[in-house]
Structures are given as structure tokens and as C-alpha cells.
Amino acid sequence: MANGIGNKSVVLGDIRKSYGNLEVIHGIDLTIEEGDFVVFVGPSGCGKSTLLRMIAGLEEVTEGEIAIKGRDVTDLDPSERGIAMVFQSYALYPHMSVRENLGFGLKMARTDPADIERRVAQVSAILKIDPLLDRRPGQLSGGQRQRVAIGRAIVRKPDVFLFDEPLSNLDAELRVSMRIEIARLHRELGNTMIYVTHDQTEAMTLADQIVVLRDGRIEQTGSPREVYEDPANMFVAGFIGSPRMNFLEAEWQGDGTVHIGSAALRAPIDGSSLAPGDRLRLGMRPEHLTVCEPGAERIAAQVEFSEYLGGTRYLYCQLEDGQSLVVEQREGPDWQVGERVSFSVPEDRRRFFAGDGRRLR
Incomplete structure (x- = not known):
């Protein structure tokens, strides 16, 4: 057993996966x-589902070790790992009722019928699907089917729940209500849950901890607030957040400032490894930009498009050098296309990145 694999819920130790x-x-x-x-969140092909499937035992581990509840499960079958998985497809048996679908795994495990009935009743009460127990999957909506799929996992009383993009087949409104439902279940059940999604909104709203993946590597692990406000690199900064963070090319002046066009902005970073003229990237969240009077520490731009969404407006702007900027406004005048506007951003909201994407602090 590798160092670090101990009494935690799930521990991955130097996990590698190869195909040839x-x-x-x-x-x-x-x-x-x-x-x-x-x-687990990241773009398509980043390895998040493969990693989840290795935890589940559905993919073999090429190298490394997996422990669940202090037990090395690296080479165990899925049924021996103490996990239950909810898939993107509901994977319900169409010829069985909801009641039969919920209890099927327990029946195959030769659980006492009275215990099956009791556990199915408990789960149907938790998920509020009592009126659906005698229906078949074809008589259910997408959201109801997903509830049944989740119930089939709960009824097994696993140590760890695994979710593989469970809401991607639902419409936008239903995804919101199911996110709330899953969050409520986590509070009530208290089990460890590992959830895979490409939707960073799901990640931000559900997670205690977010693991941002790219190309089979972890880019950053932290709370939603940590990865949003203190991204480890330019990839994380751009992936987490909608609209994404603005990135403007800037030139290091060697005196603690950067130039973006005619604007000179203070850069609270350690510049000991930089030389005057080095190119950096300044990252700014759209909500941290404020319309203001022109001045030295102001970014001037022209409004290209204004998107009004009721309580929020997004200004899509262009700097003189052609760089783009998105600004979020909660109030203020209706800016017209072609108008010139100046913006400020608080010094503590400026994030700086090297040319290779490293965060500069």
C-alpha cells in the first residue's frame, strides 16, 4: 500500500491509465x-470519466492504487468496492416497474425480500417517488427516470456514490431542479459523492471540492471559491466562470506596472523574474470591471454589442488594439454600440499570468 493511502474515504495513489x-x-x-x-470538471477528453470509471472498477488501472474506506480496491470487482454509480443514461429495465428496478440489485444479492421492501420504501420516500412505484420507465419523464436511477444507487447503501454526467440528458430547467435535489440528498445522506461534469455551473453549485482536469492531469483542487477567485493558472481561470475571465495582453514595465495600450496599471506581483518589455496576460472577471471616468489607470474601449438579460447586462467591447473585453453590469445607463467607455478594476481583482499560462503572484 502506497504512502498516503489510509483511512480516508477515497485515495488515489499515482494513478495512470494507458491504452497501448x-x-x-x-x-x-x-x-x-x-x-x-x-x-471532476474539465473539457471533453480531459480524462474525468475515465478516472471515475477506474474508481468504479469499470476500467483497469495501468499503474497506481485506489483505496476506499482504507481498503485497497485496485484489483477488486465493482460489486466488491462499496460504490454505486449513476450513469448519464438512466439504464433502467424497461419491462420492470419502478419498484422492481429499485430492488433488482438487492434481489440479485439475495437480500431478504422484507428488507428489500423496507429499503425501497425508504428510498422512494426520500426521493418523493411513491406515486411512481408501479409505473414502468416508459411512463416516466426524464427527471423521474433520473430519480429512479439515483434511488437504485441509494438503496444499496454504498460507501461512495459515483455520478457520471447524470443531468446532461435533461433540459435546462430540469437540470436546475435536479441539482437542488442532488445537493439535498447529499446533505441528508452524508455519503461521499464523486460527480463528473463538463458543466462548470454544476461544479460550482454542487461541490465541496472541485478537481479541475486537463489532458489527464489535475490542474487545481480546491473549493468553488478558491478555484474561482484564486486560479492556479490561466487554464483554470478561463475554464471556471461564465462568462469566462477576460485576458488582455500587457507589457511589463519593470517598475511594478503593466501597459495595456495607453493605460498603465499597477501589478502587485513579484517581478524579479521579469524583464522590461516582457509580455504578460492580465485576467479580470467581467463583474469586477466598473464603468468610470477616463484616467491613467483606466482601460478604454468601444462598445460592440450590449446584451440585456433583465437584472444583468453584458457589454462586449473592443480595445483600440483589437483585444476583446466583456463587462457585467447590474445597473447603469444603456450603452449604445459605438460609444467609448472607460473601465477600472480593483488592484486586488487583477490576476497576472506568464506567457506559458503560469500564475504570477
Whole structure:
């Protein structure tokens, strides 16, 4: 057993996955605390579902070790790992009733029929699907089917729940209500949950801890607030947040400031490794930009498009050098296309990145 694999809920020790000569998961180390809701998030092809399937035992581990509740499960079958998985497709048996679908796994495990009935009743009460128990999956809506799929996982009383993009087949309104439902279940059940999604809104709203993945590697692990407000690199800063963070090319002046066109902005970073003229990237969240009077520490731009969404307006602007800027406004005048506007951003909201994407602090 590798160092660090101990009494936590889930521990991954130097996990690698290869298909022939192609390595797709590159030495991942991760510890998940008991009862945490952890979300794996990242773009398509980043390895998040492969990593989840290795935890489940549905994919073999090429190298490394997986422990669940202090037990090395690396080579165990899925049924022996103490996990239950909810898939993107509901995977319900169409010829069985909801009641039969919920109890099928327990029946196959030769659980006492009275115990099956009791546990199915408990789960149907938790998920509020009592009126659906005698229906078949074809008679249910998408949201109802997903509730049944989740109930089938709950009824097994696993140590760890695994969710593989469970809401991606639902419409936008239903996804919101199901997010609330899953969050409520986590509070009530208290089990460790690992959830895979490409939707960073789901990650931000559900997670205790977010694991941001890219190309089979962990880019950053932290709370939603940590990865949003203190991104480890330019990839995380751009992936987490909608609209995404603005990135403007800037030139280091060597005196603690950067120039963006005619604007000179203070840069509270350690510039000892930089030389005057080095190119940086200044990152700014759209909501941190404020319309203001022109001045030295102001970014001037022209409004290209204004998007009114009721309580929020987004201004899509262009700087003189052609760079783009998105600004979020909660109040203020209706800016017209072609108008010139100046913006300020608080010094503590400025994030600086090197040319290779590293965060500069």
C-alpha cells in the first residue's frame, strides 16, 4: 500500500491509465475526505470519466492504487468496492416497474425480500417517488427516470456514490431542479459523492471540492471559491466562470506596472523574474470591471454589442488594439454600440499570468 493511502474515504495513489502506448491519465494523486461532495470538471477528453470509471472498477488501472474506506480496491470487482454509480443514461429495465428496478440489485444479492421492501420504501420516500412505484420507465419523464436511477444507487447503501454526467440528458430547467435535489440528498445522506461534469455551473453549485482536469492531469483542487477567485493558472481561470475571465495582453514595465495600450496599471506581483518589455496576460472577471471616468489607470474601449438579460447586462467591447473585453453590469445607463467607455478594476481583482499560462503572484 502506497504512502498516503489510509483511512480516508477515497485515495488515489499515482494513478495512470494507458491504452497501448498512449497514456491518458498521468500519475494522479488525490485524497477525498469522508462525506465530501467532489466534482471532476474539465473539457471533453480531459480524462474525468475515465478516472471515475477506474474508481468504479469499470476500467483497469495501468499503474497506481485506489483505496476506499482504507481498503485497497485496485484489483477488486465493482460489486466488491462499496460504490454505486449513476450513469448519464438512466439504464433502467424497461419491462420492470419502478419498484422492481429499485430492488433488482438487492434481489440479485439475495437480500431478504422484507428488507428489500423496507429499503425501497425508504428510498422512494426520500426521493418523493411513491406515486411512481408501479409505473414502468416508459411512463416516466426524464427527471423521474433520473430519480429512479439515483434511488437504485441509494438503496444499496454504498460507501461512495459515483455520478457520471447524470443531468446532461435533461433540459435546462430540469437540470436546475435536479441539482437542488442532488445537493439535498447529499446533505441528508452524508455519503461521499464523486460527480463528473463538463458543466462548470454544476461544479460550482454542487461541490465541496472541485478537481479541475486537463489532458489527464489535475490542474487545481480546491473549493468553488478558491478555484474561482484564486486560479492556479490561466487554464483554470478561463475554464471556471461564465462568462469566462477576460485576458488582455500587457507589457511589463519593470517598475511594478503593466501597459495595456495607453493605460498603465499597477501589478502587485513579484517581478524579479521579469524583464522590461516582457509580455504578460492580465485576467479580470467581467463583474469586477466598473464603468468610470477616463484616467491613467483606466482601460478604454468601444462598445460592440450590449446584451440585456433583465437584472444583468453584458457589454462586449473592443480595445483600440483589437483585444476583446466583456463587462457585467447590474445597473447603469444603456450603452449604445459605438460609444467609448472607460473601465477600472480593483488592484486586488487583477490576476497576472506568464506567457506559458503560469500564475504570477
